[in-house]
Amino acid sequence: MTVILILAALFALLLIRVPVAFALGGLGLAMLMLGGFSPLMAPQAILSTLDGFILLAVPLFLLMSNILLKGGVGRDLFAAVHAWVGHWPGGLAVATILSCGIFAAISGSSVATAATIGTVAIPEMIGRGYQKRFVYGLLAAGGTLGILIPPSIPMIVYAFVTEQSVLDLFLAGIGPGLLLVALFIVYSMIYARWFGGFKPEPAAGWDERLLATLRALPSMLLAAYVIGVIYTGAATPTEAAALGLAGALVITLAMGRLTFKTFREAIFDSMVTTVAILLIVAGAKVFGKAITLYRIPQDISVLISQTIDTPLAFILVVSIVLLVMGLVFEALSMVLIMTPVLLPAALALGIDPVWFGVYMVVMVECALITPPVGLNLYVIQSVAKAGLTEVSRGVLPFLVIMLLSVVILYIWTDLALYIPFKL
Amino acid sequence: MKALSFPLLALAWIAALLFLLAGGMLTYEVAARYLFVAPTIWAAELSQLCLIWGTLIAMPWLLAANRHIAVDVLTERLNRTGRRLCQGLAMAAITAFSAVVAWKGGGIFYDSFERGRTTGSMLDLPTWISELAVPVGFALLFLQALVELGKVLRGIEPGDTGKHGGVET
Amino acid sequence: ADTTLRISLQLPLTSHLGQNLQLFKDEVEKNSNGDIAVEIYDSAQLYKDKEVPAAVGSGAIEMGVASLTRYVGDVPAVDIFYQPFLFDTEDKVRAAVAPGSPVRGPLDDAIKETGSTVLWWQAYGGAIMLSNGAPVKTPDDMKGKKVRVFGKTLGDFVTAAGGAPTLISGSEQYLAYQRGTVDIGMTGVSGVKSRKLWDVMDTITVTNNADIEFIVVVNTDFWNGLPDAHKEIIQAAALKAEADVRDRMSQIEADAYAAAEENGMTVYTPTADEMAAWKAVSQPVYEAYIEKTGDLGKSIMDAAKNL
Ligand code: NA
Ligand code: NA
Numbered sequence: 001m002t003v004i005l006i007l008a009a010l011f012a013l014l015l016i017r018v019p020v021a022f023a024l025g026g027l028g029l030a031m032l033m034l035g036g037f038s039p040l041m042a043p044q045a046i047l048s049t050l051d052g053f054i055l056l057a058v059p060l061f062l063l064m065s066n067i068l069l070k071g072g073v074g075r076d077l078f079a080a081v082h083a084w085v086g087h088w089p090g091g092l093a094v095a096t097i098l099s100c101g102i103f104a105a106i107s108g109s110s111v112a113t114a115a116t117i118g119t120v121a122i123p124e125m126i127g128r129g130y131q132k133r134f135v136y137g138l139l140a141a142g143g144t145l146g147i148l149i150p151p152s153i154p155m156i157v158y159a160f161v162t163e164q165s166v167l168d169l170f171l172a173g174i175g176p177g178l179l180l181v182a183l184f185i186v187y188s189m190i191y192a193r194w195f196g197g198f199k200p201e202p203a204a205g206w207d208e209r210l211l212a213t214l215r216a217l218p219s220m221l222l223a224a225y226v227i228g229v230i231y232t233g234a235a236t237p238t239e240a241a242a243l244g245l246a247g248a249l250v251i252t253l254a255m256g257r258l259t260f261k262t263f264r265e266a267i268f269d270s271m272v273t274t275v276a277i278l279l280i281v282a283g284a285k286v287f288g289k290a291i292t293l294y295r296i297p298q299d300i301s302v303l304i305s306q307t308i309d310t311p312l313a314f315i316l317v318v319s320i321v322l323l324v325m326g327l328v329f330e331a332l333s334m335v336l337i338m339t340p341v342l343l344p345a346a347l348a349l350g351i352d353p354v355w356f357g358v359y360m361v362v363m364v365e366c367a368l369i370t371p372p373v374g375l376n377l378y379v380i381q382s383v384a385k386a387g388l389t390e391v392s393r394g395v396l397p398f399l400v401i402m403l404l405s406v407v408i409l410y411i412w413t414d415l416a417l418y419i420p421f422k423l
Numbered sequence: 424m425k426a427l428s429f430p431l432l433a434l435a436w437i438a439a440l441l442f443l444l445a446g447g448m449l450t451y452e453v454a455a456r457y458l459f460v461a462p463t464i465w466a467a468e469l470s471q472l473c474l475i476w477g478t479l480i481a482m483p484w485l486l487a488a489n490r491h492i493a494v495d496v497l498t499e500r501l502n503r504t505g506r507r508l509c510q511g512l513a514m515a516a517i518t519a520f521s522a523v524v525a526w527k528g529g530g531i532f533y534d535s536f537e538r539g540r541t542t543g544s545m546l547d548l549p550t551w552i553s554e555l556a557v558p559v560g561f562a563l564l565f566l567q568a569l570v571e572l573g574k575v576l577r578g579i580e581p582g583d584t585g586k587h588g589g590v591e592t
Numbered sequence: 593a594d595t596t597l598r599i600s601l602q603l604p605l606t607s608h609l610g611q612n613l614q615l616f617k618d619e620v621e622k623n624s625n626g627d628i629a630v631e632i633y634d635s636a637q638l639y640k641d642k643e644v645p646a647a648v649g650s651g652a653i654e655m656g657v658a659s660l661t662r663y664v665g666d667v668p669a670v671d672i673f674y675q676p677f678l679f680d681t682e683d684k685v686r687a688a689v690a691p692g693s694p695v696r697g698p699l700d701d702a703i704k705e706t707g708s709t710v711l712w713w714q715a716y717g718g719a720i721m722l723s724n725g726a727p728v729k730t731p732d733d734m735k736g737k738k739v740r741v742f743g744k745t746l747g748d749f750v751t752a753a754g755g756a757p758t759l760i761s762g763s764e765q766y767l768a769y770q771r772g773t774v775d776i777g778m779t780g781v782s783g784v785k786s787r788k789l790w791d792v793m794d795t796i797t798v799t800n801n802a803d804i805e806f807i808v809v810v811n812t813d814f815w816n817g818l819p820d821a822h823k824e825i826i827q828a829a830a831l832k833a834e835a836d837v838r839d840r841m842s843q844i845e846a847d848a849y850a851a852a853e854e855n856g857m858t859v860y861t862p863t864a865d866e867m868a869a870w871k872a873v874s875q876p877v878y879e880a881y882i883e884k885t886g887d888l889g890k891s892i893m894d895a896a897k898n899l
Contacts, residue, residue, distance in 0.1 A: 016509040017498045018516050019491030026520035033523075038652040041638075043528035043557045048643055050475040051553065053467060059442040059474070060449070163636070163763060233771020235453045236764070242449035271439035275481045276492050278474075292637050293598070330492055340637075372496050456773075462738060462758045464747070534650065538706070543664035545747050545759050550646075550665060 003296060006031070020333050021276070025283035031290035042286045049282040053238055054160045058108075059274040060241030061151045064226075064248045065107035066270045070262035071252030073219045074116035077102055078124075080209075080216035087203035090192025092128055093138055094185050096121040100142035101181040104149035105223040108156070109273075110368055114143020114376045118383040128201070134191060136386060137394030140376040141402065142184060144365035149177035150227060151241070154335055154364055157281055158357045161288075161339055165354075166237040167230055171420035172358045176409055183401050218251045277332060284336030297341045304345040311349045315410055318342060319363065319403075326367025331375065334367055335360055358416040359409060366402055369395045431484040431567065438481035445470035445477075464545035475553050479560025483567040486517070511575040514568050521565040528557030593629035595822055599808070600648075600656040602641040605634040608782070608844055609657060609714050609806055612837045616808075619829035628822055644809070649707035651811045657714065660699075660805040661743045667702040669885040672892050674745040676874035677867065679803040679896070680718075682842060687899045689713050689805065689838075691831075694895035698888060708809035711826070712834035715841040718800035719746070722769065722777030722784070722793040727860035729797065730869045737775040740768060745877065746778065746802060752876050762787075769793050780804050785848040790855040798861045799870065808833075 006027070013023035029042045049055070081102070082095040099117045107113050118139040125135045147154050150170035159166040204212075226244040229235050235243065252258035291297060308314050325334055339360065346356050368376040371392040380391050409415055414422065452466035485491050498509050532554040534540075540550045597620070603609050610632070617630035639647045644658035645666060663670045672678065672695065679685045688695040700710045721728045728734055735754040741747045747757035755776065760768045762783065768774050769792040777793055778801075784790065808830070815823070849859055862870070882890050 013513075013516065014494045015497040016512050016516075017493045017495065018513040019486070019493045021491060022517050022520055025524075026516055029520060029523060038650070039523055040527050040531065040647075040650050040652040042524050043531055043561075044639075044643060044647060044652060046524065046528075047475070047531075047554060047557055048640065050478055050556075051471060053471060056445060056449075056470060056474050059477075060446050063443065063446060165763075165767065167767065233767050233773060234457070235773075239449050239453050242446045243453060245443075245446040246450045267439045267443055268436070271435065271442055271477070271481060272485065272490050274442060275438065275478050275485055276490060278478050279482060280492060282478075289638055292633065295631075328494070328496065330494065373494060456738070456758075460736060460738065460756060462756055464757075464759075467759070531646065531650065535646075538666060540646075541665040543661065543744055545744050545757070547665075547744055 002294060003300075006291070006294075006296075019279075020330055021279035021283040023283070024280065024287040024333065024336075028283070028286035028288070028290040031287075031294065035290070035294060037290070037293050041289050045285040045289055046282040049285045050278060052160050053236070054156060054166055055278060055281065057151075057156050057166070057238040057241045058153055058277060059270055060238065060245050061108040061153065061156075062270040062273050063267065064222075064241060064244040065109070065112060066266040067245070067248040067252055067258065067263070068106055068219050068222075069112070069116055070266045071219075071248075071255065071257035073106065073216070074099075074103060075120050076212070076216040076219070078117060078120045080212040083204040083209040083212040086201045088189070089200075090188045091201060092121075092125050092130065093134075093188035093192060096125065096138060097142050097181055097184045097188060100139075100145050101149060101177070102220060102223070104145040104147075104177065105151075105227065106219060107146050108151040108153040110144045110146035110365065111375050111379050113146030114139055114379045115383060117142065118380055122380075122384045131195070132384075132386065133390060133394035134195075135394070136380050136384060136391040137396070137398050138184070138188065139383075140369045140374075140380045140391060140395050141398030143376045143379065144368050144402075145177055145180060148173050148180065148358075148361055148365060150174065150230075151237070152361065153277065154332060154361055155357060156237070157277075157332060158335055158339060158360060160281070161285075161336065162343060162353055162357065164357060167233075168354045168420040169357050170227070170230060170237070172354050172416040173361065174419050175415040176358055176362060176405060179408065179415060180402065180405050183405060184398070187397065187401055218255070219248075222247045222251060280330075280332055281336060284333060287337070288340050292340065297344060300341050301344040301348065305348055308345075308349075311351055312410075314345065314349050314351070315359070319406065322360075322363040323366060323370070326363065327370050328373050329367060330373065331364045331367050335364060352413070352417060354420060355409075355413055355416050359406065362402060362406055362409065366399060369399060428487060431487055431563070434480040434563075435484035438477035441473040441477035445473040448473075468542075468544060468546045468548065472553055476556045479556040480563070482560050483563040486564060486567050486571065507575055507578070511572065514572040514575060517568040518565060518572065521561045521568060525558045525561035525565055528554070528561060532558055593624075593627055595628045595818060596654070597628065597630045597810075597826075598638075598654050599630065599632050600636075600639040600644055600653055601632060601634045602636045602639075602644075602657065603634065605632065607786070608837065608840065609716070610634055612714055612833050613657065613808075615836060616829050616833040619832055620825055623825045623829065624822065628825065645706060645708065648809050648811050651707070651813060653811075654814050655711070655808065655810045657806055657808050659716070660713075660807050661745070663703055663706070663807075664743070664745070666706045667699065668881075669702060669889045669892055670699055671743070671745040671881065672699075672889070672896055673805055674743060674749075674802040675881055675893070675896070676749045676801045676877055677799075677871050679899075680800045680867075684896075684899045685715075685718075685803050686838070688803075688896060689715075691834075695892055695899070698892055702888065703807070703809070704812060707812050709812045709815045711808045711810050712830040713838075714806040714808060714834070715838045716804040716806055717780045717782055717841055717845050718798075719778055719802040719804060720781050720784075721797040721799050721801070722779065722789060723775070723795045723797065724793055725795070727795050727797040727858070727862075728776055728799070729860070729862055729866050731873045732869075734776060738773070739776040740765060740774045740778050742778070745881070748880060749801065749874060749877050750778075753870070753873050765789065766792060781845050781848045781852070784857075785851045788855075790852055790857050794857055796849070796852055796857055796859045798859060801870070 078099045081098045085091050085094045103113050155169040159169050226240050229240040230237050368374050377391050448466045448470045456462045532551050536551040541547045613632050620628050644656035647653050648656040660670050731753040737755050739750045739755040740760045741757045750757040758774050
């Protein structure tokens with residue numbers, strides 16, 4: 001009963017357009033005061049969140065990718081990949097997915113990935129006769145790779161709330177990320193073979209390939225360097241993000257791609273995104289303390305363990321709940337609200353917390369592309385000037401592929417866990 | 424009412440620079456550790472202060488510019504009166520929340536300040552340096568929420584000024 | 593229940609401090625016939641270790657467990673237990689932490705002024721050093737090396753010995769050793785076992801350069817408002833819990849050393865001469881302590897030296 005009241009109150013606050021951060025924080029504070037707990041917990045929780053060294057990686061990764069973005073890295077990447085694979089069957093679609101995958105290694109956000117590659121790829125693909133619906137779906141879904149392939153802001157946040165290692169989560173995202181890239185490519189090639197009807201392209205010459213690759217190379221090397229630094233432990237993820245930021249400045253300045261104006265835009269945009277995200281994390285922490293003191297996660301955990309006794313049943317139920325929640329919830333708040341509730345039960349069933357984090361991220365990716373609330377849908381909608389319905393329909397086959405990847409991830413857990421723990 | 428908007432934008436820019444500064448300090452930290460075998464004792468703590476202060480002082484500008492993440496599903500389907508009603512209720516909720524957080528956060532700051540409590544970390548800074556950011560940020564948020572409430576009463580829509588919300592995750 | 597005690601704990605319930613709280617909970621709930629309920633919020637669900645002093649002191653939560661050194665921001669004198677080699681035998685530690693002893697008594701009183709009343713102390717063992725290839729026999733072995741520390745006083749000690757201190761949290765330790773972020777480790781020996789640090793470090797030097805203590809505190813206003821009968825039950829359970837964990841500690845440490853050796857670690861105990869060299873470089877740390885803590889620190893330091 002209490003749970004239903006709390007959920008109803010949260011929905012009401014969100015629907016009247018209270019910002020997510022203040023809806024969570026405010027409801028948490030109200031619950032604390034109604035339950036006879038100290039309201040001091042609210043400011044303490046906010047301060048404690050912002051005092052987390054792990055979360056310092058959020059603005060730094062955003063700065064790094066925004067600076068590269070202003071330096072035109074999206075266009076460079078797409079041109080380079082396109083020069084190599086453009087003449088394949090469905091080559092433009094393959095190039096789009098590969099560009100999304102590579103940009104995902106620079107950016108921690110799926111919205112940025114969808115917007116960056118979408119801006120370049122959508123006009124090109126539609127110009128070549130690809131069906132609009134397929135193009136929109138491809139980019140909305142391809143963009144979600146941004147949070148599965150490291151770096152990833154939702155993974156940083158998950159690591160922060162569960163006290164897992166950011167490094168382990170980043171590494172665990174690589175396998176499933178590559179799998180999704182492969183599945184998307186296979187689907188694109190099949191689609192091109194049977195539902196083609198677009199103009200095939202001539203293969204690019206070697207000069208063109210070389211030149212395009214050289215242009216894209218510095219940012220690709222920087223992304224590899226950052227993940228290498230994190231992997232070897234030469235620096236913490238937060239410090240590596242700082243090195244990445246410094247590297248991004250050096251590259252864009254050396255290539256003459258950064259003006260004072262674009263630099264200012266990059267740092268201001270990064271600030272806005274950082275503040276919006278971290279305040280949601282802080283608000284969710286206040287809410288999380290309140291529900292913990294109401295013993296809701298504990299009770300749900302007990303309830304789950306009494307009614308569900310296999311990991312398979314657990315993941316099935318949780319997947320359905322997350323899919324439904326994902327229709328209307330903003331992605332990050334979904335991780336923040338559900339992780340404290342679900343993780344104790346998952347651990348009790350012997351599910352690895354790092355695996356569970358990767359699984360949550362894939363479910364969040366689904367939420368990003370399901371209507372009515374799906375940030376990636378909105379991005380493609382605005383980049384392509386298309387209708388939400390058309391974009392949503394186009395996403396459907398890709399949603400099926402992503403759910404298929406969840407099945408594979410469940411059956412073959414090493415897809416995530418091999419790289420961090422067995423390599 | 425206009426008088427508040429320039430200082431808020433200035434604070435937002437300071438926040439942007441603080442985040443950039445944090446990146447600079449941590450880059451220096453890694454260099455100091457590997458090149459000179461001399462890890463700093465200040466980089467981690469001061470960059471954290473940048474994050475705390477930056478986030479909290481930029482928060483009111485985000486409200487003024489409508490840049491916080493919010494759910495539009497219902498409000499975008501309502502007519503003008505419905506939207507005004509929702510906006511009014513939302514701002515009232517923020518006013519109440521920020522007032523309590525600013526007040527209670529102020530108490531935490533004052534207590535540490537009075538006692539001269541320090542962090543006990545390598546730099547051993549006074550704890551109030553970070554704690555002060557909460558009452559400052561939320562007091563400004565409270566004021567801005569009041570301003571927004573005033574706009575609702577005068578019939579100005581949230582979308583009429585400032586960019587549309589929306590942020591990357 | 594008439595009274596609910598909510599306790600914030602940083603470590604998981606399975607840790608020896610968590611088990612100790614469980615013992616307290618069982619004892620209190622049994623003896624009060626359910627009039628007092630104890631709820632343990634483990635694994636930092638509510639507060640991190642470093643937030644506990646402010647959370648309990650302000651009454652945001654009734655009770656909490658924090659490492660003693662977390663009070664250094666309020667009561668600098670608590671770092672007497674991190675003064676290098678001051679409590680290097682179990683007998684000295686036991687004498688120092690006995691309730692009302694000239695070392696502990698004044699600290700409990702000073703902590704009370706922060707709004708928290710100390711209910712009991714939980715033993716965590718001595719600090720040891722970890723290294724690869726060779727033990728850290730003397731300060732010479734530390735010169736120019738990066739050393740993990742978990743507090744400012746320990747950092748001052750490392751600086752005095754010629755090393756470069758780096759503050760690294762418990763959970764980041766394993767990676768920091770594995771990847772060489774620091775060259776020398778410092779931790780309680782039970783941490784070597786629970787975190788399997790033998791995968792990444794091969795030598796323990798039994799320096800016992802600091803004594804790690806945790807304290808369980810209750811908000812003073814809340815405590816004063818309890819009926820006397822409840823206070824008695826809680827105090828009795830606290831004393832029982834305190835004795836239990838103190839008695840277990842030497843066994844826990846012995847098990848940890850045995851496990852470390854089984855997993856291929858070398859355990860080195862410095863000779864008397866080597867210890868003298870360590871103590872010789874530590875003088876500035878003692879002086880800095882007295883300078884920072886004034887009369888209170890001086891009287892505690894004198895009492896500690898007389899144990
Ligand atoms: Na990414
Ligand atoms: Na959705």
